[in-house]
Amino acid sequence: MTKTQLNVRIDNELDSRLAALAKRTGRTKSFYTVEAIKEFLEEHEDYFVAKDSLAEFQNSGEAAIDMEEIDWDNTSQ
Template sequence: MLAIRLPDEVESRLEALAKATGRTKSFYAREAILEHLDDLEDLYLAEQRLIDIRVRNTQTVPLEEVMRRYDLED
């Protein structure tokens, strides 16, 4: 169960969409979350990796090396 507060304008838009389509507001909220959850997780992971690189807790590999290692050169 999840309860969220939305700005009035967003709530109105969601209500109108739900009425116009015969779906519930919960359906559209769930769809929006599922649609963007992967992106949010990717962003978090990228931010964590950047922090690790900046404090030298992880090693980087130059693109040229990756290309050679996986035989992706032209």
């Protein structure tokens, strides 16, 4: 897998926290930075998928289903 270098500036407090975590766990600061970016992207991508799906539903004119009407025991069928 090809990798790209990304340079960011962070304040001293954040760098100290990141360095302490890396030292305590034996991982690199880069490892935790990449993990944090992955988590951030997953959360925000999920948010926008949900937001776009909601807008699509609202614009469709379809009626919503009441939660009480859902048969939760047979949702996979």
